[in-house]
Amino acid sequence: MLVSLKEILKDCECHKYAVGSFNTPTLETLRAVIHAAEGLGAPVVLNHAENEEEVIPIEVIAPLMTEYAKNAKVPVAVHIDHGETFPYLMKAVRLGFTSIMYDCSNLPHGQNMEKVKRFVELVHPLGISVEAEIGAMPNNMAGCANGHEKSDLSNLEKYFTDPEEAADFAKQTGVDALAVSFGTVHGSYEGEPKLDIERVERIKALMPEGTALVMHGGSGTGKEQTRAAVTAGIRKINYFTAMDTAPAPVLFEVIKRAGGEPVHYGRLARLAMEVMEEKVKEAMEIFLNSR
Ligand code: 13P
Numbered sequence: 001m002l003v004s005l006k007e008i009l010k011d012c013e014c015h016k017y018a019v020g021s022f023n024t025p026t027l028e029t030l031r032a033v034i035h036a037a038e039g040l041g042a043p044v045v046l047n048h049a050e051n052e053e054e055v056i057p058i059e060v061i062a063p064l065m066t067e068y069a070k071n072a073k074v075p076v077a078v079h080i081d082h083g084e085t086f087p088y089l090m091k092a093v094r095l096g097f098t099s100i101m102y103d104c105s106n107l108p109h110g111q112n113m114e115k116v117k118r119f120v121e122l123v124h125p126l127g128i129s130v131e132a133e134i135g136a137m138p139n140n141m142a143g144c145a146n147g148h149e150k151s152d153l154s155n156l157e158k159y160f161t162d163p164e165e166a167a168d169f170a171k172q173t174g175v176d177a178l179a180v181s182f183g184t185v186h187g188s189y190e191g192e193p194k195l196d197i198e199r200v201e202r203i204k205a206l207m208p209e210g211t212a213l214v215m216h217g218g219s220g221t222g223k224e225q226t227r228a229a230v231t232a233g234i235r236k237i238n239y240f241t242a243m244d245t246a247p248a249p250v251l252f253e254v255i256k257r258a259g260g261e262p263v264h265y266g267r268l269a270r271l272a273m274e275v276m277e278e279k280v281k282e283a284m285e286i287f288l289n290s291r
Helices: 005-015 027-040 058-071 086-094 109-126 163-173 197-206 223-232 241-245 247-257 265-288
Strands: 019-023 044-049 076-083 099-102 129-134 177-180 212-215 234-239
Touching (some): 005 076, 005 129, 019 027, 027 265, 177 234, 234 241, 241 265
Parallel strands (some): 076 099, 212 234
16 A cells, blocks of 8 residues: 555654665566565565666656555555655656655755755645755765765765754754664675664664654665664665665576577566565565564
């Protein structure tokens, strides 16, 4: 069933777990995520990022996302990930998204707060949930990610979220979800990730009721640190790279074994979907934190 993010986050807070939030720019990723969530009987969030337009336009993927969400046996929110331009977000409203991340984290703090506050006032009466970001999420993706170049990863602490600033931001804006930076990166890690779990605890202690904490860059953070982040108060985890890169080695083997004979694309697509479903299930089981 199609629901708002706020509704899902209420359940997450009540049962102390994090909902998985997965980008679904292809039919295979979309079906893999829905099957995994139904298999686990857990709510889920389907993301479409503004910078995924070059993979698939929102007008094409939105009806599929909302249709799968409506027919799902579990609560599903349909969410814009890293939305940055206002006309694009208005299009998302028209297309039935139930949740929107308005990412103004590249602007000075005051401007980020002002823009998000106005956006919340605009879309809350429509029943749409809002996520914002404070601090910055560094990128380590080939080419560029979320419209930004690869970040300097030599010192991640410079991107970290300040707990007092986060609390003030949440109170002033009334956002439903707030992405915070404490050591995760978008894409793969260079070396072992080291999350500042104590920072999450401090942010969580200051957060007003009704604002949930979000961790982006869920791929590759490892079971122990991810669990610790959820225990410390993270209630939504964005996850994509590990899911989207999982099928390639399996498909490569299938093509290699065919020894030059034709391989039907339908078979590869089905196999990719199965591999991604397993990967999503594995991740969600960690996020559920023995719910
Ligand atoms: P990963 O691709 O690193 O899992 O991050 C996804 C994400 O945070 C999307 O917003």
